[in-house]
């Protein structure tokens with residue numbers, strides 16, 4: 001069997017006394033779109049941070065297609081083929097949308113920036129400073145900055161945060177198309193269960209910094225502990 | 237016309253305006269004031285470049301300006317060792333190189349802490365200029381005798397307002413054009429992106445310290461070039477040139493004119509000098525009045541005076 005696209009072993013991270021991650025193992029198969037769900041504060045963003053090199057883990061290792069990237073910083077991980085987006089929109093407010101994408105593309109020698117602008121409905125905004133665009137446009141720009149290349153593995157931390165249910169589903173469908181067409185492996189953190197069940201082949205459930213369950217959408221839907229943990233807090 | 241073409245055309249037009257101004261203004265107090273304004277405009281430009289490309293506010297740029305002046309003065313004073321032209325060039329290059337090394341460290345410090353750090357470093361240089369009597373002449377300053385010719389021009393050209401005005405004017409225009417071209421370049425775009433969101437730039441695969449240090453070095457080099465002109469014109473440099481109040485004035489000029497464009501700080505320097513000249517006649521409290529003006533500009537024109545044309549073309553709320 002070929003190496004997993006992304007493989008984590010025993011990832012841990014603490015904030016002061018709080019254990020945000022307690023020994024997480026994760027394997028993404030090449031080309032899969034994996035959902036990562038869990039209640040608020042479960043550690044989803046922390047996991048993405050440790051995987052992407054934003055925050056150091058206190059234990060554990062990360063491999064990208066077999067290559068150990070545990071010690072690498074964010075820039076080196078991007079060069080190795082690992083990209084991410086952010087839960088809180090992270091763009092370059094004063095710069096024109098097109099220039100931002102060009103900048104992202106140039107670094108990794110990509111030529112797909114113009115096409116990606118079209119595909120994410122940003123081409124008409126190419127000359128507009130990002131801060132003058134609508135919130136939804138900024139979310140798609142954040143996604144585009146991560147997707148340009150394309151990278152081999154993409155970590156998306158709630159790309160639809162703050163969008164309406166309708167917009168979320170539209171973005172999810174677009175994302176699935178783009179990822180499939182490019183063969184990108186995706187880890188998708190998402191609150192909206194409808195979105196996750198719609199586009200993910202497998203789902204991992206995180207609770208209190210540990211993996212509670214992993215399986216197909218059907219298995220996860222029926223998993224009694226998931227129903228208890230996740231629906232319990234989602235209702236709150 | 238392309239952006240680079242526009243910058244080139246603008247620079248040529250501005251360069252041509254130099255002789256016209258020189259022809260209109262008779263040699264005298266006003267012309268020598270204009271010389272000083274051009275030289276300090278270069279210092280303000282260097283502060284503006286740092287603010288625009290790195291988003292950093294410096295309270296210590298007089299140190300680079302003064303270092304350029306001292307090094308040029310020392311180089312010119314060392315008898316029969318270096319050709320004058322080489323000494324001047326080396327002064328600028330040395331300051332640039334030191335700023336690059338320093339930049340690798342200081343650009344990791346952000347916001348107010350960076351401003352305080354530059355203030356402290358600047359004052360350390362002031363102290364050094366005072367204490368190192370053997371090299372700098374201490375509080376008495378360093379008197380510099382120019383060689384008979386520099387760059388093929390007689391020394392007197394540099395020390396008379398008629399001659400120096402043209403030289404300083406052209407240097408100022410050339411350096412501003414350089415800054416404008418830099419801002420439009422790929423490197424300029426990268427540094428602005430880092431200014432806007434350093435973390436995201438890293439996640440796009442960019443190292444962020446080297447580009448920021450390079451901008452810091454370039455900014456230091458521009459300030460040093462201003463200092464070299466200063467010492468050529470005055471034939472003298474003293475610790476006063478390195479004092480933090482000089483850094484403060486340069487910052488006021490840059491903010492007054494605005495740092496979004498390369499010409500903003502130049503306009504700020506012009507306004508600063510001409511206004512000071514008028515205000516000094518009226519009141520001793522000219523600095524206070526200037527401060528009030530700065531506050532008004534900051535409140536009503538956050539992009540400075542150079543933001544005015546843009547503001548007039550696109551009134552508030554009518555953004556594209």
Ligand SMILES: Nc1ncnc2c1ncn2[C@@H]1O[C@H](COP(=O)(O)OP(=O)(O)OP(=O)(O)O)[C@@H](O)[C@H]1O
Nearest residue numbers: 015018020038039040041042043044045046047087
């Ligand atoms: N910078 C920080 N400092 C201190 N504690 C933190 C920090 N970031 C996260 N935490 C804590 O770590 C735990 C995991 O947080 P994390 O943001 O990873 O959760 P999450 O699953 O992404 O939640 P959400 O669904 O709200 O985005 C929480 O208890 C949180 O309070």
Ligand SMILES: [Mg+2]
Nearest residue numbers: 044045046087
């Ligand atoms: Mg989160």
